[in-house]
Amino acid sequence: MTQVIVNGLYLGAQYALIALGLTLIFALMNVLNFAHGQMYVFGGFITYTVYGQLHLPFVVALACSGVTLAIIGGLFERLLFRTVIRRSVRDESTMLLAAGTAFFLDAVILLLFGEKQRGVPKIINGVLNVDWLIMPYDKIAVGVIALVLIASFMAYMQFSRPGRAMRALAQDRVAAQLMGVNVDRYSMIGFALGAMLAGVVGGLLVAITGVNSGIGGPISIKAFLMVMIGGAGVVGGAIAGGFILGMLESVGLSVLHAHGDITYLVIFAALMVFLSIRPNGLMGKPWG
């Protein structure tokens, strides 16, 4: 059972990072970033190229993934989302755009990296084997990096000047603008930051599970699940949602594996009941 819980924590740390990026973009722009999973895959492939092919250190590869995705995210916001948000009658119109960018990234990934499953050599060899736990060292390393990233992201949002500006934006866009926050600039930074998180997680996980061009959609769906559990647009909610889903998945797989692939069916049924009691998730804003 300890094994299952540790696995859940490990999964949860990954998931929380993915959900953080999604929820950040949503909080700042009211945009549901359909392309989040694709950004994750893109980050994975960049790490694969830099670490697996060019044999540079893993940390450099992670940084490359992060920076590339930050640039992509920033450009998306600056060139596309800002224009559409300004000109459309209903703010849901950004969803078409978001779906369009998801298709676009899918196409770029297919053209650049092909459709094969890619993996990289292990970052650390060996397995931790004590009497109550068996866990490969590289999984532990990835889990710890993820936790450190979550902590530093929270610290950044809490204490830095851009972080404070973004929190103000998420709380009340107009009021933040009146207080002299440069709304356009911080929207762009926020979008870039969210995309960067997706890219970094992709890079992290390529060391464990590998990456292929088809997993973008399922990853987006998992991210949506976490955000729904925790509540959209709230940092704490995303983290809670990530860990809860990771735990549910880990426990579900070990308890329900005898009945076939029904873990996610059960999770969804539970989610429906949960949402009928708390429509905004654990700590979401009342307005979605």
Added chain:
Amino acid sequence: MSSTASKLSALALFLVVAFLLVPWLIAVSGRSDLYYTLTSVALLSIASAGVWLTFFIGRINIGQGAYALLGGYVSAILVTVGGVSFWLSLPLAGLLCAGLSILIGLPILRLRGVYFAMVTLVLTEVARLAALAVPLTNGARGITDIPPPGPIRLFGVTLLPDFATLANPRQAFYFVAVTLMVLVFAGVYRLVHSRIGQLCLSLQQNEELASSIGVNIAELRIIAYAISSFLGGIGGAMFVAIAQSIYPSSFAVTDSVNFMLNCFLGGLGYVVGPVVGTFVLYFGWDFLFRTGAFQLLIYSMVLIALMVALPNGILSLFAPRRKES
């Protein structure tokens, strides 16, 4: 512009084009494969009409693929296992989808905005997983060799012949699908311009206010969602009859997203928006097939460009500064 006469003449023009001009052009050019494409457009736009209806009450529905899949499986199982006539299974599939959507809708319709969007998106994925897990659906192998629709006889008069005996079943499917599409959109148009439609419009604008005036918002949104799912179900069932097979991946998340895109692209403010959107997206995708590996890239770039240029839908081109319900 909005007079009944001009709308009726537009409908008449469409009927002439769809039932006379298109078959004639296809007969002349000999490209009978276009029948299949046009039938698909008609059926997909029926499912998209359902999504449009949920947009009309202010909900973003990305779960239509789930109901299309369910409708398809219900019809396929009824026809292959139960031996029911396809034409009976079609409304049954729709009704079952509507019934299930009431059960699912009761909790999830309380959600708004992106919450509803996300939960419906997850619903699509769940439908696929369920189709894989339930023994009745035959898992990943799906149901194949579904017999074509049989005849409809009423009091000894053959209204529709047996599709298996037809020389050109594609054309027959085309006629049936377009007829169904016209009926559906006439129904949706009627609904939108009825008292219920006006009430739905009030839901789209402000649910609290509508509720405080005494509009039963819970009932209205269930009705709208049930009709939406009904349309998804019959669209899916009809599609399966044409493909004569169904797999868990027949309607996936991509299809759900496409149904939503059809509505956006055509324009959310126009009843016929889904038809225009489906037509443009489907033909655009088909047309780009010859570009090979770059198909998705060009398609997505055109989509993004269209969205940036016309964020309120293609139909907003023809009616500037006019907000129609």
